[in-house]
Amino acid sequence: MGKFGGVLLLSVMFLAFVVVDNVLAEDASQVSIIANKDIGISSVQAKDIKGVFLGKQTKIDGAKVVIVLLKKGDANDIFLKTYIGKTAKQFSSYWKKRVFSGKSRMPKSFKTGKEVAEYVASKKNTIAYIASSLAQDATIKESIKILSVEK
Amino acid sequence: MKFLKYIFSLLLVSGLSLSACAVEVDFSENDVLGKYVGVVDIHGFISQGFIKDSGNNYIENGTDGSFNLREMGINFSTSYGNLRLAAQLFAGTLGSRYDDNIILHWAVADYHWKDEISFRGGKMKMPFGLYNETRDIDAFRTSIFLPNAVYNENYRDPFSSITGGGIYGTLDASDYGSFDYQFYVGVPDVDDNGTAIDTANNFPMIQNVKDFTLQQMVATQMFWNTPIDGLKVGGSYLTPDYDINGYSTGMLGFPAAGAPLKLNVDGSHVWAFSSEYTIGDLVLAAEYMRMTGGIYNGSTKVGSLNQMGYYGSATYQFTDKLSGAVAYSVFYDDKADKDGDKKVAMGGKKYQAWNKDFSISAKYDIRDNWDVKAELHFVDGAAQYLSASNSGDLECYTTMLAFKTSYYF
Numbered sequence: 001m002g003k004f005g006g007v008l009l010l011s012v013m014f015l016a017f018v019v020v021d022n023v024l025a026e027d028a029s030q031v032s033i034i035a036n037k038d039i040g041i042s043s044v045q046a047k048d049i050k051g052v053f054l055g056k057q058t059k060i061d062g063a064k065v066v067i068v069l070l071k072k073g074d075a076n077d078i079f080l081k082t083y084i085g086k087t088a089k090q091f092s093s094y095w096k097k098r099v100f101s102g103k104s105r106m107p108k109s110f111k112t113g114k115e116v117a118e119y120v121a122s123k124k125n126t127i128a129y130i131a132s133s134l135a136q137d138a139t140i141k142e143s144i145k146i147l148s149v150e151k
Numbered sequence: 152m153k154f155l156k157y158i159f160s161l162l163l164v165s166g167l168s169l170s171a172c173a174v175e176v177d178f179s180e181n182d183v184l185g186k187y188v189g190v191v192d193i194h195g196f197i198s199q200g201f202i203k204d205s206g207n208n209y210i211e212n213g214t215d216g217s218f219n220l221r222e223m224g225i226n227f228s229t230s231y232g233n234l235r236l237a238a239q240l241f242a243g244t245l246g247s248r249y250d251d252n253i254i255l256h257w258a259v260a261d262y263h264w265k266d267e268i269s270f271r272g273g274k275m276k277m278p279f280g281l282y283n284e285t286r287d288i289d290a291f292r293t294s295i296f297l298p299n300a301v302y303n304e305n306y307r308d309p310f311s312s313i314t315g316g317g318i319y320g321t322l323d324a325s326d327y328g329s330f331d332y333q334f335y336v337g338v339p340d341v342d343d344n345g346t347a348i349d350t351a352n353n354f355p356m357i358q359n360v361k362d363f364t365l366q367q368m369v370a371t372q373m374f375w376n377t378p379i380d381g382l383k384v385g386g387s388y389l390t391p392d393y394d395i396n397g398y399s400t401g402m403l404g405f406p407a408a409g410a411p412l413k414l415n416v417d418g419s420h421v422w423a424f425s426s427e428y429t430i431g432d433l434v435l436a437a438e439y440m441r442m443t444g445g446i447y448n449g450s451t452k453v454g455s456l457n458q459m460g461y462y463g464s465a466t467y468q469f470t471d472k473l474s475g476a477v478a479y480s481v482f483y484d485d486k487a488d489k490d491g492d493k494k495v496a497m498g499g500k501k502y503q504a505w506n507k508d509f510s511i512s513a514k515y516d517i518r519d520n521w522d523v524k525a526e527l528h529f530v531d532g533a534a535q536y537l538s539a540s541n542s543g544d545l546e547c548y549t550t551m552l553a554f555k556t557s558y559y560f
Binding site: 051056057058059085086087089090093096097099100101102103104105106 | 228230237238257258259263266275276285290321323329380429431559
C-alpha cells in the first residue's frame with residue numbers, strides 16, 4: 001500500500017505539473033511582447049523579460065530597452081503571471097515601493113493595449129506587452145515589432 | 152516651521168486632489184528646462200492611524216488610545232540620460248515622537264552605468280532585511296506595523312537612511328537565477344525628536360540623553376533570486392557604531408548620579424538573513440536578525456549588545472480588494488539571557504528579556520489608491536517597550552489594536 005501510495009502521489013504531482021505547464025503555455029500565447037520597430041532585437045528570452053519589467057535590466061542582447069506597462073486587464077494578468085511570477089497587485093506594489101524608496105521612476109503605463117501599442121510605435125527603444133489578438137490587428141502589426149519569446 | 156508645514160500640506164493636498172494617479176509636470180516646451188529636466192514625476196501619500204493598547208504602551212503614555220500615528224510624503228523625480236535625480240519630503244508622528252516635522256526623507260543622484268554596477272549618492276534609504284527601505288510607507292503592504300523583532304521601532308531613526316554613496320546592481324547567474332546587491336558607505340541621520348534618544352535612555356547606566364550620534368558606517372545587502380520562481384533569499388549587514396551623551400544614573404562603577412556621562416557603542420554588527428516566497432496570492436516571509444556590539448565608557452567596556460530576533464509571516468490576497476496577514480515575531484534583548492535571570496539580577500522583571508508578538512492584519516482597498524486596515528497584536532514580554540512611553544512598571548502581557556487609512560498618488 002505504501003509503495004502504491006507513493007506511485008499514486010508521484011503520478012498526481014506529474015499530472016498537476018503537466019496541467020499547470022500547459023495552462024501557462026496556453027496563457028503565454030494570449031500575450032505578445034511588442035517593441036518599437038527600430039529596436040535591435042527580434043527575439044527575447046523569458047528571463048530577460050522578467051529582468052527588464054522588474055527594472056533590474058535595461059538592455060537585452062546589448063539593445064537598450066524602456067518598458068511600458070498596461071494598467072490592468074486580462075492581458076496584464078496573464079503577462080504578469082506567466083513572465084514575472086506576480087499578481088497585478090503584487091506588481092503594482094513592487095513598483096510603488098521602488099518609487100517611494102528612491103530606487104526608480106514609475107514606468108509609463110496605459111489603460112488599454114491600443115494606447116500601449118501607439119506609444120510603443122512612437123517611442124524608440126520601448127518594449128511592452130499587449131493581447132495577442134490586438135497585436136494581430138493589421139494597423140498595429142504594421143506599426144510595431146512583435147518579438148518571439150525563447151524559454 | 153509652521154509655515155513650512157503649511158506649504159508641505161498644501162503641496163500634498165494639491166497633489167491628492169489633482170489626480171488619483173501620479174502627477175507629471177512636463178517642461179519639454181521650455182527651451183532650457185525641456186533639454187535638461189524634461190518631465191518631473193510627482194508622487195505622494197498620506198496616512199492616519201489610531202492605536203490603543205492595554206498592558207504596556209507601544210508608542211506613548213496613556214490608555215485612551217491615540218491618533219498620533221500618521222505619515223505623509225511627497226516625492227519628485229526626473230532623469231537626464233542615465234542620470235536620475237529624485238527627492239522625497241516626509242513628515243510623520245509616532246506617539247510623542249517626530250511631531251510632524253518635515254524632513255528630507257531621501258534625496259538621491261543615481262547614475263545607471265551598467266545593469267551589473269551603477270552608482271548612487273545622497274541620502275538613501277537604508278537597505279536592511281526585506282522591507283526596511285519601505286517601512287515608513289505602509290500603504291503598499293497589508294500590515295500596519297512590520298514585525299518588531301527585525302524592524303525594531305526603537306531603532307527606526309538610526310536605520311532609516313544613510314547619507315553617503317555606493318554601488319548597486321544585478322548580477323546574472325544564468326540558470327541559477329540572479330543576485331541583487333547594494334553597498335553603501337555613509338553616516339545615518341538621527342532625528343533628535345525620534346526613537347533613538349528614548350532607546351538610549353533605556354540603558355540602565357544613563358539618563359536624560361541629549362545627543363545620539365552615529366559614526367560612518369557600512370550598509371550592504373545581497374539577495375539571490377533563486378531559480379525557484381518566487382523565492383528569494385539574502386542577507387544584510389550594518390556597522391552602526393554610535394555615541395550617546397547624557398547623565399549618569401549613579402549605577403555602581405559609574406560617575407555619581409547626575410554627572411555627565413558619554414557612552415560609545417563600538418564594534419557593532421547588525422545582520423539579517425531574509426527569505427521571501429511568493430506563490431500566487433500567498434507571500435511567505437521569514438527573517439532572522441542579530442545585533443551585537445560593546446558599550447564603552449572611555450576605554451572601559453561596561454556592557455554589551457547581544458540582541459536576537461526572528462519572525463515568520465504569511466500574507467494572502469483573498470479578493471481583489473481584501474488581503475490578510477498573520478505574523479509571529481520573537482525578540483530577545485540578550486541572546487544569552489532568554490529566560491530573564493540577568494534582568495532579575497539587575498532589578499528588572501524576567502519578562503523584560505523577551506517580546507513574543509502574534510499579530511493579525513486585514514487590509515481593504517476602497518479604491519486602487521485608498522485603503523483601510525485593522526491590526527491586532529497579542530504580546531508576551533516587555534523587552535521592546537520603552538520607559539519613555541510607560542510611566543509605571545512594565546507588564547508581561549499587552550494587547551494592541553490599530554487602525555489606519557492611507558491614500559497615495
